[in-house]
Amino acid sequence: MARQLAGQTAIVTGASRGIGRAIVRNLLELGINVVAVARNEYGLERLQEEMRVGKRLLAVACDIRDQLEVERLFEVASDRFGRIEIVVNNAGVGSFAPIEEYDEVMLDEILDTNLKAVFHMCRAAFVHMKRNGGGQVVNIAALLGMETEPFASAYCASKWGVMGLTEALHQEGRPHGIRVAVVAPGTTQTDFAGIPSQQKSQALRPETVAEGVSYLLQQGDDAKMSQLVLR
Ligand code: NAP
Numbered sequence: 001m002a003r004q005l006a007g008q009t010a011i012v013t014g015a016s017r018g019i020g021r022a023i024v025r026n027l028l029e030l031g032i033n034v035v036a037v038a039r040n041e042y043g044l045e046r047l048q049e050e051m052r053v054g055k056r057l058l059a060v061a062c063d064i065r066d067q068l069e070v071e072r073l074f075e076v077a078s079d080r081f082g083r084i085e086i087v088v089n090n091a092g093v094g095s096f097a098p099i100e101e102y103d104e105v106m107l108d109e110i111l112d113t114n115l116k117a118v119f120h121m122c123r124a125a126f127v128h129m130k131r132n133g134g135g136q137v138v139n140i141a142a143l144l145g146m147e148t149e150p151f152a153s154a155y156c157a158s159k160w161g162v163m164g165l166t167e168a169l170h171q172e173g174r175p176h177g178i179r180v181a182v183v184a185p186g187t188t189q190t191d192f193a194g195i196p197s198q199q200k201s202q203a204l205r206p207e208t209v210a211e212g213v214s215y216l217l218q219q220g221d222d223a224k225m226s227q228l229v230l231r
């Protein structure tokens with residue numbers, strides 16, 4: 001039987017645009033309260049104006065690369081809504097270039113955002129969910145977390161890492177009632193990595209990825225689905 005999610009609360013990172021914004025809209029439509037996270041406050045203000053759901057949407061500016069900021073995020077979210085049942089780790093960055101062009105700053109930006117920050121978020125989610133009787137975590141990886149292509153070395157390293165992290169936590173969370181899964185989308189119509197969405201008319205729509213997240217979240221208790229691949 002499909003899980004009823006209305007009244008639950010979700011934290012969604014990377015919520016201000018692209019796939020994250022579509023996920024926020026979808027979860028709000030399912031009756032879920034949403035804590036929307038991004039760094040830029042202007043983007044979050046625009047999201048709040050657009051969604052028009054009043055207090056069911058809390059916007060929190062947070063750089064998820066900073067572990068202390070992530071811990072504060074969970075405090076602010078649970079002060080407002082109490083229990084957090086769902087965490088969607090969607091925020092990510094990308095750049096594509098020959099490996100010789102990567103200096104340490106470029107490499108750190110990708111690994112810190114796409115892998116280490118997801119680790120911080122999962123850690124904080126596990127602390128909160130173990131105390132509160134379980135929950136669900138969905139990480140957004142990419143097809144480039146399962147496949148490879150030239151000039152994607154740093155991005156592939158980060159997203160293959162997210163796939164491994166998710167599988168390990170899928171097993172670790174199960175005895176505690178914490179379900180951990182990953183959505184791996186192919187190219188999606190957003191402005192990701194500085195490539196305008198208009199150049200990707202054949203690609204997935206952000207709404208399709210958001211529906212994939214909701215599909216995973218609504219699976220019944222017996223389902224042990226850990227990966228959803230969208231090509
Ligand atoms: P996007 O349009 O560029 O949006 C990225 C979001 O992440 C923004 O809200 C951004 O807001 C936020 N963000 C970035 N760094 C952050 C940080 N350190 N702390 C908090 N928030 C941060 O990207 P998208 O296309 O929607 O991609 C979303 C996810 O899907 C990413 O993980 C990406 O790797 C994955 N994905 C995308 C595609 C694609 O083709 N678009 C394909 C496969 C997988 P601020 O800049 O304000 O922080």
